[in-house]
Amino acid sequence: MAAAQLPEESGTFVQSSLPAGSGGLSEIARLDEATIVARAQDGDLAAFEHLVETYQGRLFRLAMRMLNDRGEAEDVVQDTLTAGWRALPGLDRSSAFGGWVYRTATNRCFDVLRRRSTHPEDSVDGAALWPAMNLQAGDPHRNAELAAQYECLSKALADLPPDQRACWLLREFHDLSYAEIAAALGIGPGTVRGRLARARENLAEAMIQWH
Numbered sequence: 001m002a003a004a005q006l007p008e009e010s011g012t013f014v015q016s017s018l019p020a021g022s023g024g025l026s027e028i029a030r031l032d033e034a035t036i037v038a039r040a041q042d043g044d045l046a047a048f049e050h051l052v053e054t055y056q057g058r059l060f061r062l063a064m065r066m067l068n069d070r071g072e073a074e075d076v077v078q079d080t081l082t083a084g085w086r087a088l089p090g091l092d093r094s095s096a097f098g099g100w101v102y103r104t105a106t107n108r109c110f111d112v113l114r115r116r117s118t119h120p121e122d123s124v125d126g127a128a129l130w131p132a133m134n135l136q137a138g139d140p141h142r143n144a145e146l147a148a149q150y151e152c153l154s155k156a157l158a159d160l161p162p163d164q165r166a167c168w169l170l171r172e173f174h175d176l177s178y179a180e181i182a183a184a185l186g187i188g189p190g191t192v193r194g195r196l197a198r199a200r201e202n203l204a205e206a207m208i209q210w211h
Contacts (some may be wrong), residue, residue, distance in 0.1 A: 037094035048088070051097065052081055058174060059105045065169055066109040068158060076112070080105040102176070103184040106166050113162050149207075156206030164199035167192055 028050045039047035056077055063073035084101050170176045178189045
């Protein structure tokens with residue numbers, strides 16, 4: 001496959017061995033995702049390029065907030081989307097692609113965390129985890145408060161067990177339904193509710209301590 005590039009959230013790029021499309025993205029963008037996936041399954045490289053553009057940023061944000069390591073997050077995105085290209089022919093339903101990539105990316109994050117021998121977030125880069133924080137021009141005091149708040153949230157999130165962290169991120173930042181989270185993590189919806197409740201309780205307690 002020809003080399004394509006996956007942009008990081010910062011606007012720079014990492015190389016990936018994904019297929020580069022030949023154009024027609026504006027036409028494809030008007031289609032629903034199931035149709036785009038079906039076209040990609042038929043070998044339409046432009047359709048798959050559109051899927052890459054749709055999911056790469058989302059997956060990077062998920063992986064970065066799960067791992068707090070830019071290089072590892074990039075690897076997760078690259079591995080997931082490359083595997084997605086290979087897995088396309090085997091998907092039973094064209095609508096299943098989104099759930100598949102979230103599940104694969106989350107599982108790769110879990111694998112990275114299991115391989116680590118020490119606590120992964122001894123140093124938390126809040127600016128990297130929340131690059132779109134709403135800084136106020138000409139208000140350094142408010143900006144300092146926001147930066148401190150995001151740093152506290154980052155540390156609290158890093159202290160959550162990985163399963164709670166994944167549930168919270170997929171719900172709060174990726175707007176997945178309980179059923180979608182359950183499918184992505186291979187658990188029941190009731191377990192999702194329980195993990196979300198514990199995650200929210202732990203994060204709320206940490207933020208109260210910050211205040």
